[in-house]
Amino acid sequence: MQMPNSRRYNSIQIALCALLCANALHAKAAQGDTPDLMNNSSISIPTQPMFALNGFGTIEEAHTSENYGDYVFDNLQPKGIGRNRSWSGDIDSRIGLQLTSHLTSTLSGVLQVISEYRWNNTYTPFVSWANLQYAVTPDFSVRIGRIAMPSFMASDSRKIGFSNITARPPVEVYSLLALKTSDGVDTTYRMHFNDTTDSTTLLYGKSTVTNTSGVNIHSTDIRGIFNSLEFGATTLHAAYQERNVDNQHPALGKFFSAGINYDPGTWFASAEWVKVINFNGKGLKVPRVAWDINAGRRFGDFAPYVTIAALQPNVNTGSTPIAQRSYAVGVRWDLMRNIDVKAQLDHVQPRSDSYGTLLNVKKGSPTGSQFNVVSVVVDFIF
């Protein structure tokens, strides 16, 4: 089914409208806060405003010449580019608004709402973060509410396009875990030794993900441990989580990841390895492994980069395997202080016996067909 173009432009218009409204609100809030800030500073110390409204967004156009399946970010997107449409902005376009509140010096709250392309083919906004954080000490904090899980190295910030170098995280790696948030509790403890900071998060919660068939998949008893170690320009990240999930037999899903990021200023590089273990309907254990490597260099306001990513199943389930490798080149251009433009070319190689991560594949299509994806995105924050 061909999507009418008007829907796409509507979503962009809505995004721009929201951006303008939020900017106006933001300016108003800032005006209201100024007297307080001045008062506080003359008495003791300048403090963060009690309420701050900020936002982020991405506007995208992406194209592929391939036409036997849909290239998507993950399988929670019902349509992509390829078979259904040759051009679309649905893969990465989104807008988010965040209200941050400093209730006291130790108690803060975050409420974040995002509008993006979802399982039901709409941009219906949803709550992505809603939590209260209590800082017991500057290095020990507890959060209660909806929390984005730091499963991948960039998973809690991957929707903030402006904070990332590439147009999108590698789909081979980041599509492996549909579970992005957890409703529950987490604690984070930071330790400092000399110039090294180690941060450990323990998380417990539950979550429901709706797939493109409208089926709710319930994850309960999500328990995770996430560690990040920073020294100088280097960050090491490791995560382990497991959960009970009601569409598997046995009802168990496991996730491991390890990553490194090095960003001293001019050159930058990162690598990530992920292993996911699930069980299919027949009780067969299905482990999958994915990895990516990214590197690039900044030339003033331009940052060209390359990415290689791969996904492979470790067991034959009898159905068409999902195995793919991709090579990407791109450039990020910091156009203004709060706006960037990125252009990225992906060359995607599904394995010879696979359609890779393509969805909605036409019956009888050849496996192993390589294709290219061109994407142009504009990211902004306000």
Added chain:
Amino acid sequence: MRTFYPASLALTCLMLCAFPAQAEVVVIVSTKNSTKSLSIEQVADIFLGKNASFPKGTRATPLDQNETSAARDKFYLQVSGKTSSQMKAHWAKMLFTGRGQPPVESGDSSEIKRLVANNPELVGYIDKKDIDDSVKPMLFLP
């Protein structure tokens, strides 16, 4: 890509010319603060939101100069290797993942000096030429 390249070079030149080489920046705390010195990494951790304490464990609250200040761009480039747009991206990541907010913008060198002098919790950076007995220098950035 090829057409972008001269533009990028021109921008790089503009950026370099925008920082006068003689403007030295000094990291300061109150004379009431017992901290003896801070390393460049310790300063970076405090200003990038990775640490909220001085080495002895008391709370450290960083103050930023206004966004238009040349001292600000120079300070971040020196301590973290990040340009103003990289700092913007850093704080976007911290803010929208609930990990923190950027230091409060609190004016120019003389205003920062006045605030820091009166409160042992604060840490700021000012032009070297503005330094006097009311504050304690922690780190000189060439």
